[in-house]
Amino acid sequence: MNASKPPTDRTHRAQRTRATLAAMLFCAFALYMAWHAAHDGESRPVDEMLLPAAHGEGPAAPDDAAARPELVKRGEYLARMGDCAACHTADASRPFAGGRAISTPFGKLYTPNITPDPDTGIGQWSDSDFMRAMHEGVGKGGERLYPAFPYVEFTRATEQDVLAIRAYLNTLAPIHYKPPANELRFPFNQRWLLMFWNLFNFDEGRFVPDPKKSAEYNRGAYLVKGLAHCEECHTPRNFMQGLKSGERFSGATQAGWQAYNITPDRAAGIGGWSDEALVSYLVTGVAVGHANAAGPMAEVVQNSTQYLSAEDQRSITAYLRGQRPVAGGVTRSRDSYGKPANDDVTTLRGATITSVNGAQLFVANCASCHNWTGAGVGASAPLAYPSLIHNSVTGAPSPSNLTMTILHGVQRQTKSADVLMPAFGSELSNDQVAAIANYVTKQFGDPRASITPDEVAALRAQPQ
Ligand code: HEC
Ligand code: HEC
Ligand code: HEC
CATH class of the missing domain: 1.10.760 (Cytochrome Bc1 Complex; Chain D, domain 2)
Structure with missing residues (x-):
């Protein structure tokens, strides 16, 4: 919440003027986009057809007790496909209870609680309220939802699949938790303006299979x-x-x-x-x-x-x-760039680190896992330390993912492995991160890619 002073007449007037201005701007956008839409041949189908055979079973009967476990299982699979948990979980002890901050160019949104809690979650939502949110981007009270909720894509999911997801969500433990209020700047806190956004960036409608394709x-x-x-x-x-x-x-x-x-x-x-x-x-x-x-x-x-x-x-x-x-x-x-380093830089290991020498910093911080040659350790086994050669991150024209990897490390848990590279963000300065990144791209990746300490600072400031 922003703790601003109570609004005066003047701020009201200023707000009205800004609202009018914003509305005019959006109309101008609208005309511009309409022109573009009219000159762009591709239009997406808007149809209610369901996906045929590829889907397998016919419509599920939600009230049929025997069909229920199957439905819930399918719903769980589909909820994973939609990655609902990623955005709707802020704290692993409160899955699906929302509160995760999503940064947008217009401010911060906090995801809602979608557990079946009746007061703070969606326990009181009917199936059709839920369907309307997923298909039309409209909330229970009829308000338009921000497209940070990917309804632009979810609209294509069949009714059966949306109901399966709902059936699964209904089986979650209700969690009583109210996420913080959004922190969006004016005019982006005006939900009605999404009407214009939706007009030009959202085609409501189910997926239509292409009969010419398999x-x-x-x-x-x-x-x-x-x-x-x-x-x-x-x-x-x-x-x-x-x-x-x-x-x-x-x-x-x-x-x-x-x-x-x-x-x-x-x-x-x-x-x-x-x-x-x-x-x-x-x-x-x-x-x-x-x-x-x-x-x-x-x-x-x-x-x-x-x-x-x-x-x-x-x-x-x-x-x-x-x-x-x-x-x-x-x-x-x-992934076609790079060759192993061939002048042995391990001799640098004993030397005191006095400056921001990329090679020295690489040997001190990275070589224990990625090898001084950059070729990694056990590169084709699961749980290996990967090669930095023939790696899309070091061979990319921009070293931003390399830099983000150095700052934040890698954490990834899957059925096959618990992968962990430590984060160096709190240990290394922007100059040092830039020096390592520039050494790595020059030695093991696209030598044209480079980054300045200021650019590292800008990446560091990105909320994750
Ligand atoms: C990329 C992030 C993201 C993903 C993935 C995501 N959501 Fe959301 N969802 C949001 C945000 C942000 C909002 C709030 C939008 C707003 O306030 O206008 C939201 C709102 C909702 C709402 C409306 C709730 C309310 O109280 O108004 C429902 C229902 C919902 N999501 C269900 C789902 C389901 C089901 C999935 C998975 C199939 C899912 N979401 C995946 C970000 C996400
Ligand atoms: C403790 C071991 C360890 C150290 C130290 C380490 N890494 Fe890693 N690194 C890993 C692991 C593990 C992965 C992820 C492997 C995977 O994805 O399966 C990884 C991944 C990477 C990737 C690929 C990321 C991607 O998105 O493809 C790059 C680039 C990288 N490391 C660079 C570095 C640099 C530069 C340093 C030194 C600042 C460093 N690493 C230090 C273990 C380490
Ligand atoms: C939340 C954002 C996000 C979503 C959603 C997402 N991706 Fe990605 N994807 C990324 C990012 C960021 C990278 C780069 C990762 C890295 O450098 O380690 C990436 C990398 C990839 C790559 C590797 C490309 C390369 O050359 O290294 C593939 C393949 C890929 N994604 C496929 C997919 C597919 C298929 C989907 C949908 C099922 C998907 N992604 C959904 C963000 C996303």
Whole structure:
């Protein structure tokens, strides 16, 4: 809450003027976007058709006691797919009770409690209230919800699947907890303004399978464009923070991290990865010789994609492979850079660290795990210390993920391994982090990538 003085007439007038201004601005945006929409051929289908065979069983009967455990189990799987727990859990001892701060360019939002608690959660919501939130982005009181709740994607989920998620959420322990109020700046605290946002950035409607594609592809499309909401991070945004439908999956920035281009382009995207590598990345967080999942993607793997069924793994791969490649001028793949260091830098180990010498700092802080050659230790085993050579983070044109990894380390728990790289943020200064990052990109990655201490400071300031 901001503890401002009681509003005076003058502040009221100022607020009204600002509101009018904001409304005018939004109308201008609206006209501009309308023009764009009219000149952009791609329009998404808005239809109520349900997904056919790819889905398996027919409509579930929620009141049929025998069908219930199955329904709840499916709901749990789908809730993982939608990663509801990630955003709606602030404290592991209060799962789904909300309170996690989500930073937006307009201020902070706190996620609501979605446990079945009647006072602070959604215990009093009917199934249709829940459906309306998931499909239309409208809350119980009819208020418009902020799109930080990914209803832009969730709208594509079938009614059956939404009801299955609801059935699962109903089985959670109700937690009495009221999350803090949002801290959004004016005019973004005016929910009604979302009307304009929705008009141009939100197509309400269920997924429509493409009859020309296989059931596998359609199932992948249903998940990726829907509950799994991969585009929330991997698709760039327009000035209104809406997804740019013309550049789907071509990469975007998320809380200081680059969610890389995952189109099938061989240089800019993941066209050079085998299906096995892609599946391995989604299920374990490791694709040997390509990438490891840190930051927001480590969370996605931990909470969501590690649980993918074998069938859904294949569907998601098939769908991603079938997307339009976006090169964006990139001519060499991130994971093709680097060679092991060959001048033995371990001799630097004994020397006192007097300056910000990248090689020295690397030997002192990183080489015990990644080896002074950068080749890692046991690089193809699970629980290995990965090679920094042929690694998308060191070969990326921007060293931001490398820097974020140094600052925050890597934490990722999956069925296959408990992965931990320590965070160096509190031990190393911005100069030191920059020196290590620049040494690592020069030695093991794309030598053109570099970062200044000020840029490290800016990344450090990003709330995680
Ligand atoms: C990327 C973060 C994120 C994910 C993932 C997410 N939510 Fe949310 N959700 C939010 C935010 C933020 C809000 C609050 C929006 C607002 O205040 O307008 C919200 C609001 C809601 C609401 C409305 C609650 C209320 O009290 O108004 C429901 C219901 C909900 N989410 C259910 C889900 C379910 C079910 C899933 C998984 C399928 C899910 N959410 C996944 C961020 C998320
Ligand atoms: C919350 C944001 C977020 C979501 C949601 C998300 N990703 Fe990511 N993704 C990232 C980030 C950030 C990275 C970079 C991770 C790193 O550098 O360690 C990444 C990396 C990847 C990579 C590796 C690319 C490379 O070259 O290193 C793949 C593949 C990928 N994501 C696929 C997916 C798929 C498929 C989905 C949906 C199921 C998805 N992601 C959902 C943020 C996200
Ligand atoms: C205690 C061992 C340890 C130390 C010390 C260590 N790392 Fe790591 N590093 C790891 C582990 C474990 C991973 C994650 C492996 C995985 O994802 O499976 C990792 C991952 C990485 C990645 C890949 C991240 C990604 O998103 O793909 C980079 C880059 C990296 N480390 C650089 C460094 C640098 C630079 C230092 C020194 C400042 C350092 N590491 C210190 C163990 C370590």
